[in-house]
Amino acid sequence: MTATTRDKQREESKERLFHAAIEIFRRDGFRAARVDDITFVAGLSRTSFYFHFPTKDDVLIELNRRLEEPVVRRLEALDEAMPIAQVLAEVAEQLATQWREHRTLVIDAMTTGLRVEAERFREARQGSLREALGKVFERSVKKGEVQTTRAPAMLGEAYLLNCLAALTMWGSGAGEDDGLKTSLQSAGELFLRGALNCS
Numbered sequence: 448m449t450a451t452t453r454d455k456q457r458e459e460s461k462e463r464l465f466h467a468a469i470e471i472f473r474r475d476g477f478r479a480a481r482v483d484d485i486t487f488v489a490g491l492s493r494t495s496f497y498f499h500f501p502t503k504d505d506v507l508i509e510l511n512r513r514l515e516e517p518v519v520r521r522l523e524a525l526d527e528a529m530p531i532a533q534v535l536a537e538v539a540e541q542l543a544t545q546w547r548e549h550r551t552l553v554i555d556a557m558t559t560g561l562r563v564e565a566e567r568f569r570e571a572r573q574g575s576l577r578e579a580l581g582k583v584f585e586r587s588v589k590k591g592e593v594q595t596t597r598a599p600a601m602l603g604e605a606y607l608l609n610c611l612a613a614l615t616m617w618g619s620g621a622g623e624d625d626g627l628k629t630s631l632q633s634a635g636e637l638f639l640r641g642a643l644n645c646s
Contacts, residue, residue: 461499463489468506469552477503477555507559510552514545515576522579531587532639535606538580539631542610546617547627553618557611577603609634 467489471480480503486496500506518541525534546553580603587593588602595602613630 457499460489460491460495464491464496464499465506465509468500468503469510469549472503472506472555473551477507477552504559504563507552507556508563510549510556511560514549516574517545518542519574519576519579522576522583527586528590531583531592532636534583534587535635535639536632538610539635540628542614542631543628546614550618553614557615557618561611577607580606606635606638609638 464485468480468485470488471485475481475484482493482496482503486493489496500509518538521537521541522534525537529537549556577600581600584593584602584606585599588595588599593602597605610631613634614627617627617630
């Protein structure tokens with residue numbers, strides 16, 4: 448078996464385990480989900496699961512990463528001259544699109560993500576939403592849209608916390624199923640009005 452074939456099989460196994468885990472998390476809840484059930488659905492061994500995902504938390508970290516990637520790509524594709532309010536509206540729309548089908552996993556995924564991010568806070572993970580938003584706020588400060596004494600990266604962090612609050616409320620069942628985008632947009636508008644004193 449060649450290295451390429453082996454790598455392809457590993458990637459296929461990881462995908463099967465990831466999708467099986469998400470299915471089981473939705474069915475049983477994250478905390479009650481058992482690795483044995485995940486591996487049964489995936490048709491793979493426990494050893495294979497732990498090779499790809501050392502813990503169940505790692506599945507949620509992977510989910511966060513996968514849902515974040517399209518948001519980052521969209522942010523990077525936006526015209527740099529776009530006003531910050533429009534950029535944040537776009538972020539809200541993209542986050543709503545990505546999370547819509549994962550409502551039952553939002554709270555566990557966000558909690559896990561926050562814990563992991565807190566452990567790696569000083570690292571600027573390449574290609575992360577944190578990094579992309581830091582750049583957006585840096586441009587906004589340079590353009591004079593935002594008057595603040597805070598570092599642009601800190602503004603991005605504060606904005607993400609507002610988004611987290613909106614996602615968490617939606618994930619807990621507060622609000623309508625289709626209200627996620629509106630909640631995220633409201634979080635952005637409140638952030639701009641209250642925290643940034645934008646003109």
